[in-house]
Amino acid sequence: MELENFVANNLLLKARQGFSKKTGRSKKWKELLKLPPVSMCAELRSSIEKDFSSLCDKQPIGRLLFRQFCDTKPDLKRCIEFLDAVIEYEVTIEEEQREFGLSIINRFFKEVSLAYTYETKDALCLVLTMMNGGDLKYHIYNLGNPGFEEPRAVFYAAELCCGLEDLQRERIVNRDLKPENILLDDHGHIRISDLGLAMEVPEGHMVRGRVGTVGYMAPEIINHEKYTFSPDWWGLGCLIYEMIAGHSPFRKYKEKVSREELERRVTNETVEYSERFSEDAKSICSMLFIKDPSKRLGCQSDGASAVKRHPIFKNINFSRLEANMLDPPFIPDPQAIYCKDILDIGQFSVVKGVSLDTNDEAFYTQFATGCVTIPWQNEMIESGCFKDINENEDADLLSPEKHKICPSILRSRRNFFHRLFRRAGCLNIAPSEEREPTEH
Known part of the structure; x- marks a missing residue:
């Protein structure tokens, strides 16, 4: 029992450490997960929510992308800085609020802010956020x-x-x-x-x-x-x-x-x-x-x-x-x-001997947390995965010559995200449209 605990604890500690700077992630891994070109995501335009609140506020990756965009526009960047300052003002202790509020006025007005679910063949899996501090x-x-x-x-x-x-x-x-x-x-x-x-x-x-x-x-x-x-x-x-x-x-x-x-x-x-x-x-x-x-x-x-x-x-x-x-x-x-x-943990993590009927199946479908869940987006950002897979692509990536040189890379990228979003119900594509990129 003590040996099993020792092994399990070591594996947990190793998992927490993630990727070290020395080992990093393989080029193959980065190439597989790199985001596809915008032209390959045209189908999403007709299915995703397009309102500001959803895209640029609720969705962590959308919020990050929106802020990265605002950073390229001086006027928008200043608006974001003002909103951040207002949020910080709201949680400032009362004794310092007046001084902090005046600093905002001087700064901005002198010129013009369940983890996952998935199903296996015989189980509904509810994945909770890892609480490393214990109980x-x-x-x-x-x-x-x-x-x-x-x-x-x-x-x-x-x-x-x-x-x-x-x-x-x-x-x-x-x-x-x-x-x-x-x-x-x-x-x-x-x-x-x-x-x-x-x-x-x-x-x-x-x-x-x-x-x-x-x-x-x-x-x-x-x-x-x-x-x-x-x-x-x-x-x-x-x-x-x-x-x-x-x-x-x-x-x-x-x-x-x-x-x-x-x-x-x-x-x-x-x-x-x-x-x-x-x-x-x-x-x-x-x-x-x-x-x-x-x-x-x-x-x-x-x-x-x-x-x-x-x-x-x-x-x-x-x-x-x-x-x-x-x-x-x-x-x-x-x-x-x-x-x-x-x-x-095993004593309470699995419930055995439960028979599921059609009502249970219908209830379980309500656990779907969206095409790309909020916790998953946060984890992608915090772990550095987002930075790895969202690298700027060469301008010639979509050229016919590039397609001839490495069609397999384009195909793997399309397949990965296509499967990800299609399985989540994000894409609604007619059978005739569902095909692989081909060489020209």
């Missing part, structure tokens, strides 16, 4: 003494507030918040994962369901009562408590307790706090642990805004936090593996 449970219990210093716990709690606010804006209740389901990305920001128990709450309705993890389920779930988003605010309280105390609120570290006893404690007992909790930490946990969901913090009309206004977040600028402009208290080491046993 909060590992960090709480396996790196030094159990628990975090309060400022680190507060930072993660603030990011969780933002995540829950986004979910609730989409009418989604998570119902399974726990340290194992909170992951750290490469930069140390947290992500909420595993929405297997999440569900949509219709406007004006309440839902019922006894689901979740023992020890983290809210009293209304245990009592099989109706609810909307209240279980998630209870879950936030559990996470804050566990990050600071080093154990869950209703069970001591490594204490063995039956399910029945845990549920009894949740519904009947009051949480105790150690000296590690400040008055603000005690206050927010107590308000999130109110048994009656109608009186719980976050469950009134002001929702997440009320939680954000709690004094424990007095040092958090939520505008800058949501823009990823605040430095996390911990940045994962890219050369470290933040998990005890990498083989444990």
